[in-house]
Amino acid sequence: MSKKIESTLLNMILSLTIIGIVASFSLGFIYEITKKPIETSAKQKVINALKEVLPEFNNDPMSEKEIINDIEIYTGKKNNEITGYAIKTFTTKGFNGLFSLMVGLLPDGTINKIQVLDQKETPGLGTKMSENSFLEQFYGKNPSSFKLFVKKDGGDVDAITASTITSRAFCEAVQKAYDALMKKKSNQKNTITDSTSYKTKDSSSIKNDNL
Amino acid sequence: MSAIKYLTNGLLKENPTLVLVLGTCPTLAVTTSANNAIGMGIATTFVLLCSNILIAAFKNYIPNKVRIPSFIVIIATFVTIVNLVMQAYTPDLHKSLGVFIPLIVVNCIILGRAEAFAQKNSVFHSILDAIGMGLGFTIALLAMGSIRELLGNGSIFNYKFVSNDAKTILLFIMPPGAFITYGFLIALTNNIKKKFNI
Numbered sequence: 001m002s003k004k005i006e007s008t009l010l011n012m013i014l015s016l017t018i019i020g021i022v023a024s025f026s027l028g029f030i031y032e033i034t035k036k037p038i039e040t041s042a043k044q045k046v047i048n049a050l051k052e053v054l055p056e057f058n059n060d061p062m063s064e065k066e067i068i069n070d071i072e073i074y075t076g077k078k079n080n081e082i083t084g085y086a087i088k089t090f091t092t093k094g095f096n097g098l099f100s101l102m103v104g105l106l107p108d109g110t111i112n113k114i115q116v117l118d119q120k121e122t123p124g125l126g127t128k129m130s131e132n133s134f135l136e137q138f139y140g141k142n143p144s145s146f147k148l149f150v151k152k153d154g155g156d157v158d159a160i161t162a163s164t165i166t167s168r169a170f171c172e173a174v175q176k177a178y179d180a181l182m183k184k185k186s187n188q189k190n191t192i193t194d195s196t197s198y199k200t201k202d203s204s205s206i207k208n209d210n211l
Numbered sequence: 212m213s214a215i216k217y218l219t220n221g222l223l224k225e226n227p228t229l230v231l232v233l234g235t236c237p238t239l240a241v242t243t244s245a246n247n248a249i250g251m252g253i254a255t256t257f258v259l260l261c262s263n264i265l266i267a268a269f270k271n272y273i274p275n276k277v278r279i280p281s282f283i284v285i286i287a288t289f290v291t292i293v294n295l296v297m298q299a300y301t302p303d304l305h306k307s308l309g310v311f312i313p314l315i316v317v318n319c320i321i322l323g324r325a326e327a328f329a330q331k332n333s334v335f336h337s338i339l340d341a342i343g344m345g346l347g348f349t350i351a352l353l354a355m356g357s358i359r360e361l362l363g364n365g366s367i368f369n370y371k372f373v374s375n376d377a378k379t380i381l382l383f384i385m386p387p388g389a390f391i392t393y394g395f396l397i398a399l400t401n402n403i404k405k406k407f408n409i
Contacts, residue, residue: 007276019281023288030292037299
């Protein structure tokens with residue numbers, strides 16, 4: 001067996017440098033290989049969720065994405081008519097912090113379907129929010145009349161037993177999705193009135209832009 | 212003869228989790244289900260195997276004074292590789308193991324085997340040692356994960372043994388359940404070791 005090399009300054013620098021270079025090259029190589037599959041699997045997940053929560057559509061909702069307050073809105077269209085919106089919303093108030101949902105809303109804001117995307121709630125308790133027994137109470141309800149609070153807080157939502165915090169956070173996320181859609185709609189109205197007033201009154205539209 | 216001893220060492224006599232009590236962080240945190248436990252066990256075994264091989268092969272070219280940084284860089288490289296590969300091909304498992312994959316870097320079992328075994332022994336023996344230790348770790352995790360999933364969720368590997376609305380002991384899914392299960396498993400191992408004089 002050959003003798004171990006001594007710990008001289010030159011040896012230490014050389015060996016650490018070589019290890020560093022080899023490590024970074026191999027990591028770069030693996031990164032290149034796995035880059036594509038990682039992207040496609042992330043994209044596939046969004047597409048699957050879209051298919052799940054949207055009513056019929058035949059456009060590509062991924063290309064019609066809009067972001068309002070960090071919330072992503074995908075528009076589903078069939079023959080150029082809007083059939084619904086899929087809204088990727090989130091909350092930071094979950095029992096273990098952040099979780100995100102894909103909420104499908106019909107054009108008038110009625111909840112079509114909801115799917116849980118990423119979550120790290122307590123297994124067996126908070127994770128029950130992904131089950132249909134909890135989700136179904138939202139379907140077909142319109143947040144303008146259906147109060148998105150748990151019953152304990154005076155709302156209409158049956159909370160998951162022993163997971164009130166998760167249920168509250170869930171309601172908040174759905175409410176955020178609805179609000180984002182309403183904001184998008186009012187924005188659209190504004191842009192229409194803006195563009196008409198643009199021709200007549202230049203100065204007022206500039207003011208509006210600044211707002 | 213001695214070669215087999217290196218292989219079986221990690222299974223019971225020096226089981227990294229149940230006897231040496233190393234790597235407790237992933238042991239307690241990810242064993243909420245049998246699936247997670249197996250995933251973590253395999254990922255750790257892979258990293259352990261690769262780092263043991265490399266360190267045993269190049270042990271004579273790594274100066275003694277910088278051996279720890281060298282080992283850590285080698286280990287971290289393999290962990291990052293595992294992390295990327297899992298993200299690409301098993302995204303669900305990657306999601307449920309979360310931050311504990313990158314944390315394999317600081318798992319004492321891996322640095323411990325590099326320091327205590329691979330840098331003093333041949334490549335072949337290091338391979339056997341890594342497989343034995345990795346298997347021991349995986350078995351311990353699997354036992355923990357199965358017990359906790361069975362008692363806490365009524366299932367093993369997502370196969371339900373009880374009806375959906377049956378009451379289960381949720382405590383076992385939560386952190387205190389991890390400590391309780393761990394304690395009982397260590398006691399059991401000690402008992403077995405005593406009885407058979409291992």
